[in-house]
Amino acid sequence: MSLFAGMAMDEESVKAGKLQIANYKLGENVHLFGGAFYLCYQKGLINWLTDWNPDVLIMEANPRYIATPSAVKWMHARGRKVIGWGLGAPPSNSPHFLQKWGKRQRGVFLSQFDALISYSQRGADEYAALGFPREKIFVAHNSVAPAPTFQVSRPKFHEKPSIIFVGRLQARKRVNWLIRACAEMGSKPRLVIVGDGPEREKLELLANEIYPATEFVGAKHGAELTPYFAEADLFVLPGTGGLAVQEAMAHGLPVIVAKGDGTQDDLVRAGNGWQIPPEDYGALVQVTREALSDASRVGRMGEESLRIVTEEINIEKMVASFVRALNSLRY
Known part of the structure; x- marks a missing residue:
């Protein structure tokens, strides 16, 4: 080959x-x-x-x-x-x-x-x-990954809801929208940004200004990602791209992603997450607030995420x- x-x-x-x-x-x-x-x-x-x-x-x-x-x-x-x-x-x-x-x-x-x-x-x-x-x-x-073989055990919700983003920090990923959306949440979720890229400095400045609780942990790969996924309740990708979506689902996370070229359609469904219009900040805020308001529903959606990548898409x-x-x- x-x-x-x-x-x-x-x-x-x-x-x-x-x-x-x-x-x-x-x-x-x-x-x-x-x-x-x-x-x-x-x-x-x-x-x-x-x-x-x-x-x-x-x-x-x-x-x-x-x-x-x-x-x-x-x-x-x-x-x-x-x-x-x-x-x-x-x-x-x-x-x-x-x-x-x-x-x-x-x-x-x-x-x-x-x-x-x-x-x-x-x-x-x-x-x-x-x-x-x-x-x-x-x-x-x-x-990007084989069917998961490891055991996933999740609490219904962490004491403080935790949102994770994983990916390159580029303008098209709209991580700035995610920071702004978290700042609007009454629950003030923990926000963990995993990744590096040309937009990191701008995003750190924005976070310091409007949501200082944002954590930037740099680029992580493979097994390095496991503890970050384990500590999260929800994976959010507000922009385009996103091979990390499948990895998040393999760790039993429900997902919010922006609609794109169709590659997400079969992966993200009503049973395990939300697809939002890519140019609609209001939809991101609304769906994120909805997800964080129902711990039991989020738990069921995470189980469905795991089933999809175990049985259908890997x-x-x-x-x-x-x-x-x-x-x-x-x-």
Whole structure:
């Protein structure tokens, strides 16, 4: 197995880790234009294919990656299959006449793949709506951890309600909203911010001004997170992103997350948490207050979080979906 990938842009705050199994080939991402016109050219992709000579290729199903058609043609010319992997194809906000053109072009782009893997059921439905055969679409919920095997035992509520955030401290995570929301709570919950990033200094200044009880503990990973999750009653992610949501659920926590690209839809449900509009601070305050007002309900929701990541959404299930997609190409 081999992985070809370029480095993320600095503002994405994504750090590459080391691979223990797969071969890693570092490519060069050439970023073109910006905003709605952004494109990325993956320099060296065809050279890597020539050197590695794979039997099957899985690549991001994103039309902004302009080297993708060349890679697909390279594989198909040798009688080999290509699987596209992506978030889905949400409706465009462009003017109506451009929407029709864009939808047609997206369908043409997707048609080059032999199968598709989506992060969510919403994404799978979007691919099917563009005409891609549903029997060739597989859902692999994005996961960062195996099914939990450790025992989780929680009090109904800690003496003082405790809220935790885990993630990079970036503007898009809206941790400032979480600090402001806690300042509005009559229960004055304990707020623990786990993570580091470019916004930390600003957030610490804000917390000192309006909610001095906020605790910043820095970046923690793996087993280092366990005591912080154990001391929490509720996990809150007011902005986008959030692979830590699954980790929080594995520790039996109910969750509040902002609605995003669909990857949270299957993970966060009415039984284990709340999804709030991403641009609605009032909704964050209202839902946080609601969650902190009913200890028994929060306890039940935490149990459901644990069940979901134990039985439905974890790395084992994700891998199984990839295997099904790969096996489907044999026939």
